Amino acid sequence: MAALREAGYELRPDPATLAQKVGQREIAKRAGLARMTVAALARGEGTIQSYVTLAAALKVTPRIAERKSYSACMSSRDQTWRTPQDLLASILAAAGRSEFDLDPCSPSSDGPVPALVRWTEADDGLSQPWRGLVFVNPPYSRALPRWVAKCADEANAGAVVIGLVPSRTDTRWWHDAVADQADVIMLKGRLRFGGGAHAAPFPSAIAVWGDPALAERIAAALPGAWHIPAQKTAA
Template identity: 45%
Template sequence: MSMAVHYSSEKHDWTTPRSFFDELNAEFNFTLDAAASPHNALCSRYFTEADDGLSQPWTGTVWCNPPYGRQIGRWIAKAAQSACEGATVVMLIPARTDTAAWHDHILFNPQAEVRFVRGRLRFGDATANAPFPSAVIIFRPGGQG
């Protein structure tokens, strides 16, 4: 299987590397995993694909490693809006700074903190590191979506 297929949008539930999550969880103490499945949820409270996390309210301190397919912009917009409504949302996303979602919701949003990840992450049971750089985006409460 080629890496392009291995990381294609056909698979939506890549598991966050546990040690990577644990370090962020020690800082933020997450209360909700907004995009999970029963086998990869990182919080006791989580939304699955069947729950449709985009249609649910995100409250508290939220972890989100969203599906990396074409709908990722909707997840980023939801995170920014949830922060406007009082949540703290921490997302792990590809560092694709040329996309509309980055420009519309991250780069010029004073409530968004960007932390670029050094190196390439290895997700779940992948046999190789991701073929793209990653970033952690922290949307703090308040501001504009």
């Protein structure tokens, strides 16, 4: 299900709504599923096969639909995926700053990320140069690889870029623009993004391009975080 959401799609009716419709114990009995499986579905986790079994037990027809909220700045526009404020505070404290220089993917000119300059979708942050200390919570959709590549490119041009990304070490974008390019801070547990009723169905990582010392300080400020230094090879 997490992969489906990241690709820009969702299941309808909503799995969490179905799982809570008649109570988890009763629905587990009707569907012949374990209660822990139903609980996972209610959290937005689990497998599509379990969801189909659940839907059949409730006599509803499941379907896959494109998420309308996905766009070039989905993770900022959709309240569900906004960066947790306590995480932003820890990063800024480690940087010795009260705000970032730029948020290139903000939902509005007064968005939630403390930044001197905020670009919205209309500004098209992918097409503009970035300067200074930049924080990016990129879209968790099909645009994600472009944003991560942009982070690496702008760091090579002189910016310091901090990105909050899904920990997807099996993807091409990770190996092209994160692995050996950025310091990676693997976060303990799963984040509860702003507006989310439950923790995210995927692990998250902070990638820091362009400032290894800052990455060390951020990792030290986050309990249980695991710092993997960048190992760039000479051309």
